[in-house]
Amino acid sequence: MTNSFEPTIIGFTCNWCSYRAADLAGTARIKYPPNVRLIRLMCSGRLDPTFVFKALANGADGVMITGCHPGECHYIEQNYKALRRFQLMRRTLQGFGIEPARIRLVWASAAEGARFASEVSSFIEEVRALGPLHWGKNDNVSSALTEAPIKKEEVPA
Amino acid sequence: MSDYILYPGCSMETGARAYYDSLKAISKPIGLNLKEIDDWNCCGATEYFGISKTPAYALIARNLALASEQSNGTRSVVAPCSACYLNLAKADYYMREQPKFGRSINEALAAGKLSYTPGSLEIHHLLDVIIYDIGLDVVEKNVVRPLKGLRVVPYLGCMVPRPDYDHRWSDHEFPVELDMLLKTLGAEVVDYPLKTECCGGHMTQISPPTAFEMIRRLIALADEREADVMTTVCPMCQLNIDGYQGEMNHFFGTNYHMPILFFTQLMGLAFGIEPKELGFGLELVSARNVLDAIGVQAPPETPPAPPKRPRKQEGLPMPSPLIKPQVEALKKVVTK
Amino acid sequence: MTTTAKPKFAMYWAASCGGCEIAVLNTNEKILDVDANFDVVFWPVAMDAKYKDVEAMEDGSILLTLFNGGIRNDENEHMAKLMRRKSKILVAFGSCATEGCIPGLANLSDSREMVHTAFTTITTDNPHEIYPMTSYDVPEGEIHIPNILPMLKTLAQVVDVDYYMPGCPPESAQIAAVIDLVIQVVQGKAELPPKGSVIGAGNSTVCDECKRTRNVKTIKAFNRIWGIAPEPSLCLLEQGIPCNGPATRSGCKARCPKAGAQCIGCYGPADGVEDYGARLISAFASVLDAKEPEEIDRILDGLVDPTGQFYRFNLAGSLLKAAVPAWKKEKA
């Protein structure tokens, strides 16, 4: 993969923990790459898989879901729902040939600004290594019959 | 049967043969399946670290690289020697925690067509494996000859419980794993506050008096608390306390007799294995009293080791530092 | 609208199995009303007609076209555009046209791989690995066969669609109702629903029509329908059988659950749902009875092929539309 590639990451943050962690990272001036764009939800439990698919379909190369640590959810236990959806989502996305690593779940408390920043950075690097997804950008008509047919094992992963 | 990659390290076939023999003897009954790394090299328990980090760690990492290459599935590396354990764990830890450093190490390994992904292997000390993977219940099942009435000092030395990169031990100062094991073997465990104190280590080479005092302190307490035997998990500790006990006695004019055995030897005894197979008799401070205590026939005394030949001065003399005129001369050459 | 000249009716099948036509015929006598009230100008399965005849018609001259099947090759695409031009009301008829349906599952793989599978694997006796060619010279001249597109598209992804009628196939009763409605409209007795709306289906989900008793849901483990003997009156999902009913549009009278089989979702998503599969993922996952990642995985292992489970009918119509191989096609 060329290092010139700049991935675009959509991040979903929970209003009580991770969004505040992002705020803290800001107030503490902790630097991380600008590839991530955050969306505030009230809780990671609000995370609808539709949002993730939408983001990927609209050109995001990776999606980061963040919430309060298990047991510390502001809404008691809704982050467990997020966890379960996340795990099922990863499985489903694999069926779409999307590397599970393209979506990451991160627990970050309001106090963990530094952790938030480092998670963002490492995720960006991981996605950068995976290369662009560019969903929906290769949808141009071409001939399936005039080209040599390929066997399953030859299909690019 | 649980599979492990074994990193024996230099001492196992030399100084600590008793350890290796007894390990081999006990591994079958407790279902410990060890596969030795092919073509392993020194664990790096040297002062090399002080001189140049990268080669020092690359040296260690080579073992890890080989291990993961030959692992076929198993992730656990077990090192019986505490120095080996510490160094392997340390290398893995630093490569993991400092990705940049990890990369540079891998660049070095690449020269030998090798590479190691930090964290891909779990480095365990033998004791940790026996307690937490195999389990005391399995050990207990194998005990046929409980070490009744044998007062044993659990001594770990400094390197196993500290710094404990992967939080494997119950505590860093007072780990209880060895105590638990000995209890399981039916022995009487002596409360031994010095269990993680220094055994003298390399001090025996640098400043013998210092080392002797450290050794004395350990043995004195064991003796004071009426121990029959000390047991350890570390070849270095065993070597110091066993090998230097005589000199120490001589130095202080004391007359301690405190045999020190590897915990695997005691396990073997409790499992009813023949002392010979367990490397009994190799120790300098005879552990016959131990065998007598539990009524086992001791193997015949081994003939005393031949006197050591005095060391020859070898190698070239140290190069003397450049002196001023030479420097000037060099400068000229350079400026030309 | 004048009743002297009968309004024109057309029906076309693109990439589909023909089930939709059967469903139409299953409306029994109703089919006569169609003939009585419409002048059927084009319906390949029922009557002989040539594309050029359609091309000859003036634009918008056909009142109602029921278009079933997805857009898999360039012929489908051409016809979709043609029918759009010629008809006033274009209805995406059946699951294929509305959301891709089973043919859409081919979007999970590269179209070239699909061709390979179709022509040289066990499915076909083709020892010399002969593949179709898009153009071929015969004594009579050069003949063409349609080329296959990289992925199957729904009708709406190719042309503007007036109404959607889901179902694989649509329930005959629903078809009959729609035909009635259109006739009423023709006779000026009724109003057409707003453009873009779904017709011939309910606007709630299958559970609404399912008579099985339901409790607060938790899923402890997933079962295959043949793995257990489902308790006949209890909600299937509560018995761990992955029933798509909760997310699937009503209108089928909950046929499958009634018969003891889980809903597989042929009526597609309910109103305003952007991604059918996502709804199910979210719903199923939300009610799993586990908190530890390992435990969750253990339960999810029981859900073989989640992608197929959630996108059996809706893949081409989903947000992601197709799997990486299909997208990647042109990248290499």
Add this chain to the structure above:
Amino acid sequence: MTANLIENTSPADGRERIGVYVCHCGTNIAGVVDVVQVADWAAKQLKHRGVVIAREYKFMCSSLGQELIEKDIKELGLNRVIVAACSPHLHEKTFRTACANAGLNPFLCEMVSIREQVSWVHTDKAAATAKAKAMISGGVERVRHQVPLEPMTVPIDPTTLVVGGGIAGIQSALEIADAGFHVYLVEREPSIGGHMAQFDKTFPTLDCSACILTPKMFSVGSHPNITLLTWSEVEKVEGYVGNFTVTIRKKARKIDEELCTGCGICQEKCPKKVIDNVYEAGLGYRKAVYTPFPQAIPNRPVVDVDNCTYYEKGTCKACEIFCPTKAIVFDQQDKILNVKVGNIILATGYELFDARRMPNYGYGRLPNVFTSLEIERLTNAAGPTNGNIVLRDGKTTPKAVGIIHCVGSRDKNFNNYCSVICCMQSLKFAHIIHERTGATIYNFYIDIRAAFKDYDEFYQRVLEEGTLFVRGKVAEVSDVPRTESEKGKLIIQVEDTLVGKQRRIPVDMVVLSAGLEPRKDTREVAKTFGISCSVNGWFIEKHPKLDPIATMTEGIFIAGCAQGPKDIPASVAQGAAAAARVLSRIEQKQMALEPVRASVIEEKCSGCRICNGLCPFNAITFHEDRMVTEINPALCQGCGTCVAACPAGAITGTGFSNDQIMAQIEGLLMLNVDQEPVAA
């Protein structure tokens, strides 16, 4: 009541008139993001998406900045506002109020955080500017789909629940009760008083802890407005701010509190002695029927069912026989009370760090190593030794005592935080022990933190008394002598970092100034009351500086050590502050709730019951008759989990609707492929 949606503002009609305001925040933003460029980019490129005006200004939050917005709303008829500035957690209220002043529904104003999320965390100006654009584009898309919301108001029940009868809880209860409102004070132990009741003296004034505490305890016990429920625990909390229903288990005392006069004969006659691990910290004994200490409030004993002979053997009954008022009721059962309260104050206190977790200090292994709480009892005249400071043998007076600070605190192996009170407490011990025994006292400290009124003076005083201070973290406390002089002593091995060398100091007694820890069950308690805990396990306050009393959950306040380590004055102050907050709520009689909440579209709901089990606040109810689910807007906290879970898409969430978020995603990614935004 519920947040109502106004349909005609659906984005499709393209009637949005959006104003975009980009804040420089001095150079905080402008230093990294090219705000001017961003502003006129927004004006040009986002026109087709409803942006009619885009401005940049030095400080949007200044009154001038706000006026700017208000003016535009009035003159340009804006019906949506985007403020690209700091985090909404700082100024969302500011700008929403400004919009409201100008007659725009405040919820049609959205903030985009280009300071915390852009200028402060990125260095590459071009990239930062691009990201700011993307985020504004996302914000615009989101706000287009925003609908006006109306907050709902709920009445406030004037009754208050205070949990925890330590000094903080006592203070809160008294403040509110004195103001004339009713309070339920729930305490787990048989008596109120908490840790303070165990102490001997209080630093720095050295006045007797009991002497200053018991009057307060007494007025709690006798206050007409306080219902005191000791030996009781809260089991369930339902409802929402202003309208909580709390289920309390009143554990069976086996004593009829009405009949009992607290004469104490039962305790006298009870033949069973039990080690008192709570009040006497394991150093003393109590009976199987007991009041923890003489001044206990209420002065009513409790029968310790686990140790009472009657419950073991079915015989004895000494207490029953001798009780003059026949108040002993062996078959008394737990009572379950349901009380309605409007606000709740949690003052559940702390637990002492278990020094056994540091084996190298020898507590539990070496007899003469004591914890701070044990010393409190030893020095206490009412304690097991009547205030004689002796070794475990019960007679020997120590000649040298080592006090180790920061045990379990400021230590990455245990707790990173400073336990605040240990320094002063250790100084207090140093003074008392020296005064009573004349022993040589060593203090082993990392830093001396004596930072409050008169604290440092006390430190000076103790210094002058000749107490020795060794700066360094103690490595170990050992009973293994190296020299004759060490024989029979406890040797403290420490690096004296001021002298820069290792020292071994032999002493007779070691005092471990153990740190403060959250109670073991803090997380469960937090769960019961619907609040959350910090990484360290203390209750999380709403804001560390500006609101250390409220929690994220409306109507639930925290006071005392439950919120974090603090000394008595601080606990009292926080207790009073919490009371003040509650009182102001009570005076308001009602309060407005954030209109962010979920609602079910009935005709879409098929009653699949997927969502029914998902709400921890029990806001979701299922109507068997109509086979539809309904959400109680007052109970709904707006997390949106059910919105995301509904397979039919039948649940909508105001403020965070699917439309809004999907639109925001689109907006954020419009600039992704090519920098020019595409038409929406």
